[in-house]
């Protein structure tokens with residue numbers, strides 16, 4: 001590995017979040033939605049994930065839903081021989097989130113990933129199976145050694161309060177929700193509440209799915225990026241993790257983009273820059289419905 005990669009890795013390792021069970025993780029991880037969809041990109045995507053590991057972005061987020069299991073298989077190939085370096089997160093579909101179905105779904109994910117245990121297993125979103133059953137059976141998977149810990153995704157404050165009121169519900173270690181500069185709704189209530197619970201947010205779509213018009217064309221992001229010789233997306237990504245409360249999981253199939261994203265860990269935005277971003281992307285003043293994709 002080059003000395004440049006070592007420096008990037010040091011920056012990535014220096015930005016961390018702490019899960020509710022005390023586990024410390026780097027604030028920049030890797031997403032995998034749509035990976036494995038295009039067989040022509042397979043080797044490049046495996047290389048991208050391995051480059052991410054080289055850079056210290058050890059949290060890899062996947063789901064049984066992604067490509068009907070193809071993303072998990074690709075992740076399995078990427079972490080072959082490097083299992084100990086990776087922190088593997090997968091998600092169960094709501095219809096499978098209880099009883100025998102949960103056990104089978106977890107076995108399926110383990111088998112596609114080629115591992116014995118998931119580091120974190122998330123309920124992908126709330127469905128019709130009562131949370132009480134999901135919690136009970138997540139705890140069973142934990143007792144059986146199939147998963148190390150569990151959490152949830154796409155739950156807003158009301159659902160989170162209900163979850164934590166259940167027996168063993170407060171063993172949930174995180175909530176994974178959509179969060180980026182142009183979608184700050186959770187700052188109004190979910191984030192402050194999670195902070196009180198000492199529970200980090202896992203931010204999905206931290207680049208607003210590649211920037212598009214919201215981030216890519218922002219004059220403010222461009223101005224800050226130019227001053228720092230960075231890219232606007234690096235600034236946008238750095239912004240998501242600066243609070244120390246957020247673990248962001250940008251997805252990229254491109255190893256050069258992986259290094260670029262890892263470089264965001266080297267940025268600490270100054271108050272003046274944060275204020276500029278607040279003007280361009282205002283904080284929510286009222287309750288917003290949870291943003292989803």
Ligand SMILES: NC(=O)c1ccc[n+]([C@@H]2O[C@H](COP(=O)([O-])OP(=O)(O)OC[C@H]3O[C@@H](n4cnc5c(N)ncnc54)[C@H](OP(=O)(O)O)[C@@H]3O)[C@@H](O)[C@H]2O)c1
Nearest residue numbers: 031032033153204205206207208209210250251252253257
């Ligand atoms: N829990 C949930 O319900 C949920 C929902 C959505 C997503 N997720 C998770 O969160 C992850 C991230 O979300 P996402 O994939 O939807 O969106 P994202 O990470 O915000 O954006 C991904 C897009 O950004 C591009 N990109 C990444 N880095 C770039 C860079 N440095 N320069 C230019 N383009 C760049 C990627 O293209 P290239 O590949 O060409 O670089 C891809 O098109 C997912 O992969 C998944 O693991 C969870």
